[in-house]
Amino acid sequence: MSAGINTYKTDLREIFFTLFEQFGFGQVAGQAPYDAWGPDEAKAVLTETYRFAREVLGPLNSVGDREGCRVENGAVFTPKGFKDAWNKLYEQGFKTVAVSPDHGGQGAPMMLQVTVEEILSGANTAF
Numbered sequence: 012m013s014a015g016i017n018t019y020k021t022d023l024r025e026i027f028f029t030l031f032e033q034f035g036f037g038q039v040a041g042q043a044p045y046d047a048w049g050p051d052e053a054k055a056v057l058t059e060t061y062r063f064a065r066e067v068l069g070p071l072n073s074v075g076d077r078e079g080c081r082v083e084n085g086a087v088f089t090p091k092g093f094k095d096a097w098n099k100l101y102e103q104g105f106k107t108v109a110v111s112p113d114h115g116g117q118g119a120p121m122m123l124q125v126t127v128e129e130i131l132s133g134a135n136t137a138f
Contacts, residue, residue, distance in 0.1 A: 017069030019134040023061055026126060027054060034122045048119050056119070060105060060127045064134035067096050075137040093138060105131065 030036045031050060040048040071092045078090035100106060109124035110116020131138070 016073060017065055017134075019065055019069035019072070021061065021130065021133060023057060026057060026130070030057075030122065030126055036120065036122060039120050039122075044118065045120050048123070053119070053123050056108060056123065057126060057130065059103070060130045063099070063103060063105065064130050067099060068131060068135040068138055071096055071138060072135040075135065096138065100131075 030053065036053060037050065039045055040050065040053065071090065074092055075090045080090065081088050104117060105127055107116040108119045108127050109121045110118070112118045
């Protein structure tokens with residue numbers, strides 16, 4: 012497998028079904044402390060997470076398998092592209108979806124954060 016090839020795919024319709032119908036996202040969204048969250052916001056976050064997973068993390072999966080992490084002279088080295096992807100991950104807010112706005116987060120229900128993490132991990136488990 013060459014660098015840059017992405018094999019990660021998921022069905023967002025199934026994820027939406029699980030989040031809204033089985034997890035009951037609508038029962039907590041739109042009510043304090045999740046007033047700013049509804050199905051449209053959750054779908055937007057998950058759609059963007061999936062785009063990031065396919066375009067950034069998925070192509071790095073084979074790089075991580077080939078290069079791996081290593082420690083040299085007390086310094087840790089990650090596979091090519093991982094550091095940039097990690098920075099982008101935080102810049103785009105994927106790790107702060109359920110963090111309280113009081114602490115710089117977006118204040119979503121934890122079930123949305125777990126779903127975001129599932130997509131990210133599915134694209135590149137080693138990352």
